[in-house]
Amino acid sequence: MKNVFGLIALVGLALTLVPSILVFTGSMTNAMHKWLMTLGMLLWFGGAMGYRRPERNVGG
Amino acid sequence: MLAKWTKRLEDVQEYEKTPVPASKWKSWGSFLGMYAGEHTAGTEFVIGPLFVAHGVGALELILGLFFGNLLAVLSWAFLTAPIATRERITLYYKLEQICGSHLTTVYNLVNALMFCFLAGSMIAVSATAVGIPFNLPMAELSDWLPNSVSWIVIVLIVGAVTTVVAMLGYDQVSRFANLAAPWLPLVFIAAAIAVLPELGVHSVGEFWSVAKTKIWTGVPLAGQSQFTMWHVLFFSWFCNMAMHIGMADLSVLRYAKSWTAGFASAGGMYVGHYFAWLASGILYAVFLQISNNSLEFAPGPIAYYAAGLAGAVCVIIAGWTTANPTIYRAGLAVQAVLPKSRTWKVTLIVGAVTTLAACFPALVMRLLDFVALYGLLLMPMGAIIFIDYWVFPKIGLQSNLAAFRNIRWNWAAGLTWFLTLGTCLAINQFLGIEIFFLGLPGWFVAVLLYIVLNFLIQRNRPAVA
Numbered sequence A: 001m002k003n004v005f006g007l008i009a010l011v012g013l014a015l016t017l018v019p020s021i022l023v024f025t026g027s028m029t030n031a032m033h034k035w036l037m038t039l040g041m042l043l044w045f046g047g048a049m050g051y052r053r054p055e056r057n058v059g060g
Numbered sequence B: 001m002l003a004k005w006t007k008r009l010e011d012v013q014e015y016e017k018t019p020v021p022a023s024k025w026k027s028w029g030s031f032l033g034m035y036a037g038e039h040t041a042g043t044e045f046v047i048g049p050l051f052v053a054h055g056v057g058a059l060e061l062i063l064g065l066f067f068g069n070l071l072a073v074l075s076w077a078f079l080t081a082p083i084a085t086r087e088r089i090t091l092y093y094k095l096e097q098i099c100g101s102h103l104t105t106v107y108n109l110v111n112a113l114m115f116c117f118l119a120g121s122m123i124a125v126s127a128t129a130v131g132i133p134f135n136l137p138m139a140e141l142s143d144w145l146p147n148s149v150s151w152i153v154i155v156l157i158v159g160a161v162t163t164v165v166a167m168l169g170y171d172q173v174s175r176f177a178n179l180a181a182p183w184l185p186l187v188f189i190a191a192a193i194a195v196l197p198e199l200g201v202h203s204v205g206e207f208w209s210v211a212k213t214k215i216w217t218g219v220p221l222a223g224q225s226q227f228t229m230w231h232v233l234f235f236s237w238f239c240n241m242a243m244h245i246g247m248a249d250l251s252v253l254r255y256a257k258s259w260t261a262g263f264a265s266a267g268g269m270y271v272g273h274y275f276a277w278l279a280s281g282i283l284y285a286v287f288l289q290i291s292n293n294s295l296e297f298a299p300g301p302i303a304y305y306a307a308g309l310a311g312a313v314c315v316i317i318a319g320w321t322t323a324n325p326t327i328y329r330a331g332l333a334v335q336a337v338l339p340k341s342r343t344w345k346v347t348l349i350v351g352a353v354t355t356l357a358a359c360f361p362a363l364v365m366r367l368l369d370f371v372a373l374y375g376l377l378l379m380p381m382g383a384i385i386f387i388d389y390w391v392f393p394k395i396g397l398q399s400n401l402a403a404f405r406n407i408r409w410n411w412a413a414g415l416t417w418f419l420t421l422g423t424c425l426a427i428n429q430f431l432g433i434e435i436f437f438l439g440l441p442g443w444f445v446a447v448l449l450y451i452v453l454n455f456l457i458q459r460n461r462p463a464v465a
Helices: A002-024 A030-059 B002-011 B028-039 B044-053 B058-087 B091-099 B101-130 B149-167 B170-180 B183-199 B204-215 B229-238 B259-290 B299-337 B343-358 B367-395 B401-405 B411-431 B439-459
Strands: none
Touching: A002 A030, A002 B183, A030 B170, A030 B183, A030 B299, B028 B170, B028 B183, B028 B259, B028 B299, B044 B101, B044 B259, B044 B299, B044 B367, B058 B204, B058 B229, B058 B259, B058 B367, B091 B101, B091 B299, B091 B367, B091 B401, B091 B411, B101 B149, B101 B299, B101 B343, B101 B367, B101 B411, B149 B299, B149 B343, B183 B204, B183 B259, B183 B299, B204 B259, B229 B367, B229 B439, B259 B299, B299 B343, B367 B411, B367 B439, B401 B411, B401 B439, B411 B439
């Protein structure tokens, strides 16, 4: 389960950065880029919180 | 629920008067996240644009930031961290041993006030983003007072949330900063990349020529002074002078397993004070282009324009991750004055003062002057600690004089502090040296004064057998 959360977090980071590069190359609109960044934000915080939770319990 | 929260707050133990035990030491990775989070912050949305406004050239900026940040990292690693990991006590307890309780009280109050203002400015930056859905009227560069009731209400809400997190202690601050740290700089960079076509950059090869002609042009905006590479270098070195040369981060790095954790500050310097400053400068250049050089200065709407909701949330969190540890540090400063009070109660009071200060936009608009002043004010005490710890044992002078003689006011330290600041003021007034450059000569003045004054004070009463 931890790996799934980690993967979700990484996808979140990718959705934060990659769309801006596509806007730069003219392959994506600004509006789509902003929506994907918002989705990336949600995935990052959701995934990162899930990924770190077991580690916190073990560490006390 | 209330009982659970109360117990949690009562359990917060920050080792104010005792060395941090080995079981609580943290690896360098913990500090990497904290520094990266703390220095990819709300201030970056203000400082990056300032370099644009002051007409820094593109090459001057690249070189100045590289070397200035390098000097800052080396200051943390070689000045602050070695003492922090040997003593493992707070800055305030260390000052008490050297300066005496009364002088430390004066220092702590000045320090806490400075921290409150710094955290307040970051709460104000966050509030510019929170206010977007409410069409909040934004302040202009010349504004000092709040311009609407809605502004005050939003600042109060942001300040309350920030204070509650800070009340829960260092672990909570560190955890939150770590969580946000990888995401924050990516938002800065992504937002900047996405707006580059609006400046006329459509390929990587076009960036440098646009950077020189449309972003960092080498020509200041009307009414702004001209910045050179030396301004950038010294500003990036000294903007956190209170933390490294001033030794405020003794309180944070005392949790480090090794002094090499000081190098973790590179995470903050080269991510936050390099790429984030460049990125926010690009965003500001776009804002100036679309607004016909408007005087309005609101990081929230600028980030929202470039990155949508994620940009606005980035500004909120970026302000928050600066305000949190700063309120925490201010709480430690006040607690050193009121040692019997609980950490969380002191932090609550500090948070209230901070939130009140955040209502005034002047804190954001005059941020550069304030940051330079606050570093300079606290720097002499860092020089005193450095010399007291490393040099005094080698030249036969007593370290920790106040603790040794059981005195409450060490005149050598007090006079060093006041005379150093007086000298810096004189250099500024009579030689016309700007405040950004005063830290370097000031440090040597403090070192010289502290050694000479101690020779005079300890001469008649030799402390070392």
